[in-house]
Amino acid sequence: MAGIFKNKDAGFYVDGILAGDMSILSRAITLVESQNPLHQKLSQKIIDGVIGHTGSSFRLGITGVPGVGKSTFIETFGKEVISQGHKLAVLAIDPSSSKSKGSILGDKTRMEGLSTLNNVYIRPSPSGGTLGGVTRATHETILLCEAAGYNFIIVETVGVGQSEITVSKITDFFLLLMLAGAGDELQGIKRGIMEMADALIITKADGVNVERAKAARAEYAHAMHLLQAPESGWNARAQVCSSVDNTGIKEVYTMLTEYKQFVINTGYFIHKRNSQQYEMLITNLDEQLKQTFYSSPMVKKRLEEIKNNSSGIPIHPFSVIQALLSEFFKSQGRY
Amino acid sequence: MAGIFKNKDAGFYVDGILAGDMSILSRAITLVESQNPLHQKLSQKIIDGVIGHTGSSFRLGITGVPGVGKSTFIETFGKEVISQGHKLAVLAIDPSSSKSKGSILGDKTRMEGLSTLNNVYIRPSPSGGTLGGVTRATHETILLCEAAGYNFIIVETVGVGQSEITVSKITDFFLLLMLAGAGDELQGIKRGIMEMADALIITKADGVNVERAKAARAEYAHAMHLLQAPESGWNARAQVCSSVDNTGIKEVYTMLTEYKQFVINTGYFIHKRNSQQYEMLITNLDEQLKQTFYSSPMVKKRLEEIKNNSSGIPIHPFSVIQALLSEFFKSQGRY
Numbered sequence: 001m002a003g004i005f006k007n008k009d010a011g012f013y014v015d016g017i018l019a020g021d022m023s024i025l026s027r028a029i030t031l032v033e034s035q036n037p038l039h040q041k042l043s044q045k046i047i048d049g050v051i052g053h054t055g056s057s058f059r060l061g062i063t064g065v066p067g068v069g070k071s072t073f074i075e076t077f078g079k080e081v082i083s084q085g086h087k088l089a090v091l092a093i094d095p096s097s098s099k100s101k102g103s104i105l106g107d108k109t110r111m112e113g114l115s116t117l118n119n120v121y122i123r124p125s126p127s128g129g130t131l132g133g134v135t136r137a138t139h140e141t142i143l144l145c146e147a148a149g150y151n152f153i154i155v156e157t158v159g160v161g162q163s164e165i166t167v168s169k170i171t172d173f174f175l176l177l178m179l180a181g182a183g184d185e186l187q188g189i190k191r192g193i194m195e196m197a198d199a200l201i202i203t204k205a206d207g208v209n210v211e212r213a214k215a216a217r218a219e220y221a222h223a224m225h226l227l228q229a230p231e232s233g234w235n236a237r238a239q240v241c242s243s244v245d246n247t248g249i250k251e252v253y254t255m256l257t258e259y260k261q262f263v264i265n266t267g268y269f270i271h272k273r274n275s276q277q278y279e280m281l282i283t284n285l286d287e288q289l290k291q292t293f294y295s296s297p298m299v300k301k302r303l304e305e306i307k308n309n310s311s312g313i314p315i316h317p318f319s320v321i322q323a324l325l326s327e328f329f330k331s332q333g334r335y
Numbered sequence: 336m337a338g339i340f341k342n343k344d345a346g347f348y349v350d351g352i353l354a355g356d357m358s359i360l361s362r363a364i365t366l367v368e369s370q371n372p373l374h375q376k377l378s379q380k381i382i383d384g385v386i387g388h389t390g391s392s393f394r395l396g397i398t399g400v401p402g403v404g405k406s407t408f409i410e411t412f413g414k415e416v417i418s419q420g421h422k423l424a425v426l427a428i429d430p431s432s433s434k435s436k437g438s439i440l441g442d443k444t445r446m447e448g449l450s451t452l453n454n455v456y457i458r459p460s461p462s463g464g465t466l467g468g469v470t471r472a473t474h475e476t477i478l479l480c481e482a483a484g485y486n487f488i489i490v491e492t493v494g495v496g497q498s499e500i501t502v503s504k505i506t507d508f509f510l511l512l513m514l515a516g517a518g519d520e521l522q523g524i525k526r527g528i529m530e531m532a533d534a535l536i537i538t539k540a541d542g543v544n545v546e547r548a549k550a551a552r553a554e555y556a557h558a559m560h561l562l563q564a565p566e567s568g569w570n571a572r573a574q575v576c577s578s579v580d581n582t583g584i585k586e587v588y589t590m591l592t593e594y595k596q597f598v599i600n601t602g603y604f605i606h607k608r609n610s611q612q613y614e615m616l617i618t619n620l621d622e623q624l625k626q627t628f629y630s631s632p633m634v635k636k637r638l639e640e641i642k643n644n645s646s647g648i649p650i651h652p653f654s655v656i657q658a659l660l661s662e663f664f665k666s667q668g669r670y
Contacts, residue, residue: 047652048651278641280652284656285660289625289628289660290621292664307613317619318383322623324620325620325627329627330667
């Protein structure tokens, strides 16, 4: 962190976020995404500082293969969300960018209309790190956005297997976008992903495509009927929409409202949120336990010795592990 | 562990394994696969006891989608391996069986000819547990088999994404079986998997299929030429074979011999083995660190309280984590 943000403490960020300052929010998210231990410590204090102001948004996960029209859907649907009086944040999970260091939202031409509106905050995917790390960062980013007053959060993911599972772990509702007639295989949609979806929306239902989209909707509605019902008790739906004609968009919003009411009534909403919060705690606990261990100079030194062992004497891995853990715990007790 | 094996100590297993006793070997592998902490402790002592007698086998990973003919290939190829004077062990990794509790090698009709031969040990996939756990167990099973005198180990995996990465982590050579003309898409083969392969074998090159298989071989040879070269410096090859006609099988064995000589000469063989051994140590270290932490009665009690928190007071996750870690470390220092 450079410039005017240098040496600011957690209180500075907490105050700025609670005041809805987008620039301070962005900087705090950068801290959350950082792998620098000092940044991580600071971001943890910030999250603890705002946690009482989180949890108030509707968290929508959206997935679908490239070409399905995710950006244009979010652009059109986002405007509907804004028109309903919400403050909207759009975040992205893209584990493939972890490798290429690119970002699916980095392209400035995407969501151009939406990004210029008031009450909209768009945040590209964090680059670098493992999928687990990206998930953790996105979950924490949701909390920061909520504290800054964003009460509708869209988490976008690209369709690459594992990331759908993680997005469903940190959102309230999982929306799967599909094309009519492209075939399940081509769209990389596996049964498991359809089973996770709370709704399936056929996009590009416009022009000559309308009838095909409707036919596909009926087919998918039937297929989803055969699948295992989601844990929530909600009956997954299939709908059509056109981002270009702006048809079916309001209906998606209405469906989400119905869903929220349904799961609030059944108690599933708060149950799922609590589980997610607990899971985040365990993930962070695991991470910090490991960090405490592996950052110990004694552990580092011993592991370096083991790695460079070229004595020809075979290492007895489990004796080594026991000795290392016991030495570490003894050294911790001293403080 | 019931019956005559009850209350046997590590020394009993170590002696039995080193004497090549298949029944004791099987029981030791069951301990390695067990999630019971007592079994795990015992299995760790067994591994430490035999570790000086491990590392002497050639470890071959084989993958390919269902229908490619993995079983018949392993049956035919396994006989070639035996005829070259080896003792052969065939293990399986099947993460999908973690869910269904089934096992791809559970079917008794598979590899019938091979399983009746002397010097062959066939072990079905461990059921239950995470992919990480299955990988760890398979790696440790390799060590036990080596200690029992098996000097050629085949690790079979089904083609489901993540498991290929793990099999390539615990073997010396990664063999990808493919069908001619079935198309990459249908075979679920992604570029990443082809990049990991040290060789690609077109199966079922017999009867009317011979020409098609040869054409596919040429195509794949070209495609692999364009891919990134493996870290080993070995140029990945494409060959054809027929398990039914027993053609191309000896050639696979010859190729493996050439590979082994190549990587021994370059030093890559021992380098990869050392990395694998170190990675296994770290995996186990992570696991035992977590186990020590989460099995602490204090930690269990505090986590239960957090999970059941319905006070309405928001939990400050990172303060909770800091407090929990610090309390835990203090309690450890006391012993």
